Amino acid sequence: xxDLQRLRTSLxxxxxLALNAQVKMEAEASSKYLAMASWCEVNGYLYSAKYFxxxxxxxxxxxxxxxxxxxxxGVMAYAPEVGPVPHDYPSFRSIFEAALQSEIxxxxxxNRLVTLCRRVEDYATENFLQWFVKEQVEEEINARRALELxxxxxxxxxxxxxxxxxxxxxxxxxxx
Amino acid sequence: MKDSFTLHELYRxxxxxxxxxxxxxxxxxxxxxQVIAFRYLDFVSFRRKVDRVNLHDxxxxxxxxxxxxxxxxxxxxxxxxLTLCDLVQLRDxxxxxxxxxxxxxxxxxxxxxxxx
Numbered sequence: 663x664x665d666l667q668r669l670r671t672s673l674x675x676x677x678x679l680a681l682n683a684q685v686k687m688e689a690e691a692s693s694k695y696l697a698m699a700s701w702c703e704v705n706g707y708l709y710s711a712k713y714f715x716x717x718x719x720x721x722x723x724x725x726x727x728x729x730x731x732x733x734x735x736g737v738m739a740y741a742p743e744v745g746p747v748p749h750d751y752p753s754f755r756s757i758f759e760a761a762l763q764s765e766i767x768x769x770x771x772x773n774r775l776v777t778l779c780r781r782v783e784d785y786a787t788e789n790f791l792q793w794f795v796k797e798q799v800e801e802e803i804n805a806r807r808a809l810e811l812x813x814x815x816x817x818x819x820x821x822x823x824x825x826x827x828x829x830x831x832x833x834x835x836x837x838x
Numbered sequence: 839m840k841d842s843f844t845l846h847e848l849y850r851x852x853x854x855x856x857x858x859x860x861x862x863x864x865x866x867x868x869x870x871x872q873v874i875a876f877r878y879l880d881f882v883s884f885r886r887k888v889d890r891v892n893l894h895d896x897x898x899x900x901x902x903x904x905x906x907x908x909x910x911x912x913x914x915x916x917x918x919x920l921t922l923c924d925l926v927q928l929r930d931x932x933x934x935x936x937x938x939x940x941x942x943x944x945x946x947x948x949x950x951x952x953x954x
Contacts, residue, residue: 663858664858664863666858666865666939666942667878668943
């Protein structure tokens, strides 16, 4: 009797479902960054807006990376439904605090995925996920650096203007 | 031609049974009057559709719309009109089938890896 399951895919169903959940999480993260970019733009923080637009694109790229991996493994990747995301933030600083928390949540989720892969002995997916482990280290560093600017520069006087100008330098974005 | 060498029973309940055809690589569902052949991926998709139906709503909502659930079988141009009892029985059959497929896969990994 043939092993139809293995002939179709090497992914265990629990890994497949967890990866699809990660697709959704990355899409939600992208949407949150887009909302943050929008807030920054309408409140005059144009460099930060650029920074968040770039972050939104990156999260979408992460989502597609997992999406393609699922398809390559012969299983269905589900286009995620993204619910409403917050568009109101009490302050400029609170946006960066929310961004850091979002990155921490993604890191936890990736770590849980790696743990799952080890438990079910899916070393190929674990290897695939190592890129995300590394990427999350960088993402958290960037998010923390942005918050550090508030402490280093201070918000008094033209502080927020200076912070905004320096935010884009975190990822060396090309802002005219 | 399908025969006992290519057709293997996966799971059987009072309401139906499933078989695996090694000739066509299909999972064949016999449920009530209907016979549907699935590719593995479509079978999984169909099982998830059936599992997603909210039985609680069907039990407690008195609206006629909640008496039946219509589920389309992927790529077969067939629809199943299912009552609450049908759904419970179909879930039982599909989860038993999935178990048999999982078990077969585990056995292949454990027993046949060095045989080829």
